[in-house]
Amino acid sequence: MATSNGIEQLQKGCYHEWMSLQAKRIVDLKEALTTKDDRKLGELVGEIVDEFQxxxxxxxxxSDRSCSSYFAPSWNSSLENSLLWMGGCRPSSFIRVIYATCGSQAETQLSQYLLKIDENIHENHGDGSLSDLTSVQLGQINELHMKVIEKEDKLSKKAANLQEDVADMPIAVTAYATDLVEAGVAVENVLDKHEECLGVLMAEADKLRVETLKKIVEVMTPVQAAEFLLAGKRLHVSLHEWGRVREERRFGCAHVDHAAAARS
Incomplete structure (x- = not known):
């Protein structure tokens, strides 16, 4: 049976493999988007969703017996950990990425359109990108957003109750009664149960993350789904790099940039 340290190393390795895959998929998505081939893009989007699951x-x-590592991962920067929700990102943040990217693209297209008017150039500008989301699509995404937030709130309440329960555990009485708490069998059993509960919460959160991602890409065209995934992966990799650089600058810590390593 693996030790706690051994399990954490496996967890870290799993994360590093995932980050390397993110860097690769950024390249794949950029290349596929240049073709505007719906079949190719659809297959790639399907593969990426499957990889996430x-x-x-x-x-x-x-996460068995060591789930708490995911709630404050040693392999993350403090910036990344400050943004975590149930061991990962909030599913609702997927939808916020859509709104932000859609708005940014719309502004760019408007500027290009006005420039072309000045040059007396007339073209069809609809290319099926995120900026071309229809009112029906936006309505479906907004409805999904509200449902996801409601589910997030329920999970957050469960997490709050779990944190509060620590004060009611037998270990709280033990800690009060002694100057130095030794982790005996009773304490270990209680903490193991706490870890199990954390694991259940994270599994529920991961399920919501996967479900949200699937529903988003179902609403979108292949081009839109690919653009959305590209934006999300760029944000993920960028936050990882920004956090690493900030900690190096502040504390002289040396974190390995696995995304950069994967690109080299």
Whole structure:
């Protein structure tokens, strides 16, 4: 049976593999988007969604008796950890990425359109990108957003209750009664149960993350789905790099940039 340290190393390795895959998929998505081939883009989007589901399954398998590592990962920067929700990103943040990217593209297209008017150039500007989301699509995404936030709130309340329960555990009485708490069998059993509860919460959160991602890409065209995934992966990799650089600058810490290593 693996030790706690051994399990954490496996968890870290799983994360590093995932980050390397993110860097690769950024390149794949950029290349595929240049073709505007719906069949090719659809296949790639399907593969990426499937990869995410497999990643969450592997995380769940590695969370046994050591799930707390995912709530404050040693392999993350403090910036990344400050943004975590249930061991990952909020599913609702997927939808916020859509709104932000859609707005940014619309502004760019408007500027290009006005420039072309000045040049007396007339073209059809609809290319099926995120900026071309229809009112029906936006309505579906907004409805999904509200449902996801509601589910997030329920999970957050469960997490809050779990944190509060620590004060009611027998270990709280033990800690009060002694100057130095030794982790005896009773304490270890209680903490193991706490870890199990964390694992259940993270599994529920990961399920919501996967479900949200699937529903988003179902609403979109292949081009839109690919653009959305590209934006999300760029944000993920960028936050990882920004956090690493900030900690190096502040504390002289040396974190390995696995995304950059994968690109080299």
């Amino acid at each position: 497999k990643y969450t399954k592997k995380r769940s398998e590695l």
